[in-house]
Amino acid sequence: xxxxxxxxxxxxxxxxxQSLGFVLRLAQLTAYDDFFAxxxxxxxxxxxxxxxxxxxxxxxxxxxxxxxxLMIKRAHMTKLIRQLEQRxxxxxxxxxxxxxxxxLTLTPAxxxxxxxxxxxxxxxxxxxxxxxxxxxxxxxxxxxxxYVGLPAA
Amino acid sequence: xxxxxxxxxxxxxxxxxQSLGFVLRLAQLTAYDDFFAxxxxxxxxxxxxxxxxxxxxxxxxxxxxxxxxLMIKRAHMTKLIRQLEQRxxxxxxxxxxxxxxxxLTLTPAxxxxxxxxxxxxxxxxxxxxxxxxxxxxxxxxxxxxxYVGLPAA
DNA sequence: TATTGTTATACTCTATAACTATA
DNA sequence: TATAGTTATAGAGTATAACAATA
Numbered sequence: 001x002x003x004x005x006x007x008x009x010x011x012x013x014x015x016x017x018q019s020l021g022f023v024l025r026l027a028q029l030t031a032y033d034d035f036f037a038x039x040x041x042x043x044x045x046x047x048x049x050x051x052x053x054x055x056x057x058x059x060x061x062x063x064x065x066x067x068x069x070l071m072i073k074r075a076h077m078t079k080l081i082r083q084l085e086q087r088x089x090x091x092x093x094x095x096x097x098x099x100x101x102x103x104l105t106l107t108p109a110x111x112x113x114x115x116x117x118x119x120x121x122x123x124x125x126x127x128x129x130x131x132x133x134x135x136x137x138x139x140x141x142x143x144x145x146x147y148v149g150l151p152a153a
Numbered sequence: 154x155x156x157x158x159x160x161x162x163x164x165x166x167x168x169x170x171q172s173l174g175f176v177l178r179l180a181q182l183t184a185y186d187d188f189f190a191x192x193x194x195x196x197x198x199x200x201x202x203x204x205x206x207x208x209x210x211x212x213x214x215x216x217x218x219x220x221x222x223l224m225i226k227r228a229h230m231t232k233l234i235r236q237l238e239q240r241x242x243x244x245x246x247x248x249x250x251x252x253x254x255x256x257l258t259l260t261p262a263x264x265x266x267x268x269x270x271x272x273x274x275x276x277x278x279x280x281x282x283x284x285x286x287x288x289x290x291x292x293x294x295x296x297x298x299x300y301v302g303l304p305a306a
Numbered sequence: 307t308a309t310t311g312t313t314a315t316a317c318t319c320t321a322t323a324a325c326t327a328t329a
Numbered sequence: 330t331a332t333a334g335t336t337a338t339a340g341a342g343t344a345t346a347a348c349a350a351t352a
Contacts, residue, residue: 011207011211011214011218011219011221011222012207012210012211013207013210013222013303014206014210015271015275016203016206016207016275017298017303017304018294019274019275020184020187020290020293020294020297021181021184021185021187021188021199022199022203023294023297023298023301023303024177024180024181024184024297025181025184025199025224026224026297026301026303027177027181027297027300027301028174028177028178028180028181029224030300030301031173031174031177031178032174034173034174035174046174046175046178050169050175053167053169054164054165054166054169057165057166057167058164058165061164065164066164068164069164069166071178071179071182118168121172122168122172131299131300131302132296132299132300136296136299137173139292139296140173140293140296140297140300141171141173141176143285143289143292143293143296144173144176144177144179144180144293145170145176146284146285146289147180147183147284147285147293148176148179148180148183149284150166150170150176150179151170
């Protein structure tokens, strides 16, 4: 408390406050808090969950595809996958068609974990989410999707 | 090359693609690339520049205020400030009114550095910035500002 | 007691490059 | 030669807790 609330708003930002990159960083920190506020005790970080989730939707997906879609670098992807494998959440398989590649599939444990997190994370969706109205949230999302080149679905 | 462009879009994301947190992460990575595409050889990272810039607009600001506004934790702020001080870009002063606090001011070198980066970063603003039109960019920005509780200026 | 800043530790994410094995 | 994945190292950024000095 005594967070000195007025102080925050009296700090001049100038054009920095109009900078997309800067505001995006603040927004991501806010969203990060929202994520943990919802998943809370579930033992996943955002990155881990997104990997788990996308594998559950795309069984047999290869690491490289996963990394490209999630914008996770290959070196980091290796660590992520290894950890999730050690936790018994997924299995790795080398296909005969291309023995360099690795196909990823969730174990039953991984599937139920993905389900558990997604059910609270994607539930209803009227989560904290700042003070945005439903239509504002939709507009924001659509613009962000366009910005990052995601199909607006 | 052979980035397998079709692959990226054939990966199913489900409701994850509608998740604000997830899309914000992609957006921040995109913006990060934009930052370096513009500042390029300038020797600053986004965090360092934002600190430098805000001090230049608020001479004598205290570390705690700076951290609150920029959402940078105190432990990390200490490192950032120390580094910028070692590079001769700012000075730290302990005010008599509260000898726990530290007031920050840019050196002439720091001021010209802030000016140099800001002039390219805030110039015109029609930077890469995805495929967003000018009005889309404004809307996106306004919604993000509302989301993070920034005065829409 | 509470606050400001510091130090130390650890973990996540990223960046890079060298390496292997396959193609 | 190019690609898929691995390993190793380094650096940002963050989280946490313990600490000193000051209020």
